[in-house]
Amino acid sequence: MELTFQQLVFYGFSTLLLLSALMVILSRNSVKAVMFLVLCFVATSGLWMLLQAEFLAVALVLVYVGAVMVLFLFVVMMLDIDIAARRHGFTKLLPLALLVAIAFLFILHWLVGDNHFGLEQMEAPSDHDASYSNIRELGKMLYTDYFYPFELAAVILLVAMVAAISLTFRGKRSRKSQDIDKQVRVTKADRLRVIKMESSSSSQQTDSKSDEESNENKDKEQDK
């Protein structure tokens, strides 16, 4: 069996993918596990590139490696993981875990095995020439034939946005901070209050009383 260069690259990326995926579940340090997951995505991107899906390969690096893994790191760092507590009960749950793993393996084989995704069902993509643009083909399909799923994607993103805010947003904080806009826009009336004082002569008692009342009203207004 002779290896072509493409096959060599494929086996290289596949090996990298499998090894890093193994390290994700084997490494004790959860931050390291996330880093291996990043490596997984990079290797997958290489495989997608071999399938001639150039835009998806680049988007995988851009979105998953660039953004989603940042989120994963945040989540890992936000959790206070106690390794000793996690190991507790490992042997007790091992049979159940093995059962779930084997069942999962069979389901996976049934779903994406040869009967659905074999070379008979899905042909290997033909080689395109150098001027072929995958992103162009994708754009022509996505915004015309598949516009409805595309709009649904927007709705899902909207739901994700609202969900993230309602789950993690704890309300505005009432911290006292300097608001320069407000300081600049201040007028004389905001800061200065002229109060009529009672004059020393007691001849105009009634007038001054009414003045005082109006001043008090003004004070209340200011307080509001």
Added chain:
Amino acid sequence: MLENYLPILVFIMLGLGLGVGLELVGFILGKNKPDDAKNSPFECGFDAFEDSRSKFDVRFYLVAILFIIFDLEIAFLFPWAVVFNELGWFGVTTMAVFLALLVVGFIYEWKKGALEWE
């Protein structure tokens, strides 16, 4: 098509080789005499106050998740921009609806104050 990406593969190999090679050279040629003082965590001369892995504010998470959502939105804009001339008004309307839906979310988070850091 794939031959366009050969330089990237070469770069990956080069980067991998350089990274691993230099590390290896340092590992083989460098002196390695660890002792207790060298292996202890160092923080400006005094003992480390706490574990480097501390819990932090959930607001960082909120900013990260909002970033991801808009990152995805931008990723959808790229193919659209490439075939913009061929799509015609239908494509423009499709993208307008897509953006309008996300602007609803943007206004929501803005008014809610989720973008305020203080």
